Amino acid sequence: MNGCGRGFRGSHGMGIGFVGPFLLLFISQKPSHGYELMDELEKFGFKIYIPDQTTVYKVLRSMEEMGLVTSAWDMEGAGPARRVYRVTDKGKEFLDSSVAQIREEEEIYKKFLDTYKKIEKGGER
């Protein structure tokens, strides 16, 4: 019981969890680091469920191990050093290949909401 998001998606073996593709999408637009990416997740629409910080950092490292991104320390600017990630060609391919799955889920969710609306109206509530 912790008021977090909802569930696996059985992505066993994908290696980058639920949030991975989103991070890959962000990094594809602009090289970025963990702390900033956390922020971007919220701006993107993650409100009720926002992944844990440690999850984000760990997924970034996983993605690097898988060769989907590379990282380098950025000492410039204020504050502590930032580990800045950049997408690789392999990362772009991965992103491309995950789109079909995302599309399916988007459709399933849309259909869920439509169906719910119907039974909510007709229902003995």
Added chain:
Amino acid sequence: MNGCGRGFRGSHGMGIGFVGPFLLLFISQKPSHGYELMDELEKFGFKIYIPDQTTVYKVLRSMEEMGLVTSAWDMEGAGPARRVYRVTDKGKEFLDSSVAQIREEEEIYKKFLDTYKKIEKGGER
């Protein structure tokens, strides 16, 4: 590596996993049993990712333990006995309360696809 779906959603503590709300939705429309629900998942749009059979059976049992559904054996008709599930009031409430989260995810996915389309067009691909 198993070609399955994609990842957790950090639903720690929800107790009914990713597929739970869908099962609850189906059962709310019509009492049903595990084997049939598997079928309905496919009809609903689960193709690239379809949850494992054992996952479905286990989630149904969890939902019963949580008081979201009740079950009874149905001996009528052909074939082996079926454990038929019916939604409870608590189950309906649970379904209601999970809608906000589903809506957020649907929006996030939609935005993912829109953003991807943009960077795909403008991208050095």
Added chain:
DNA sequence: TCTTATATATGATATTATCATATATGTTCT
């Protein structure tokens, strides 16, 4: 009889996410 579809179930394991905690830099307030 053999195969297939129907139907449920469980113990072991793999995968993913969070929790608790640690470290460190730089800014702002008092």
Added chain:
DNA sequence: AGAACATATATGATAATATCATATATAAGA
């Protein structure tokens, strides 16, 4: 100066979720 806070990353232990491998059993069809 000292305290508090925002920024920034990291890891070991633990919790939650999903699958794998396997077992059982009924009935229909070839």
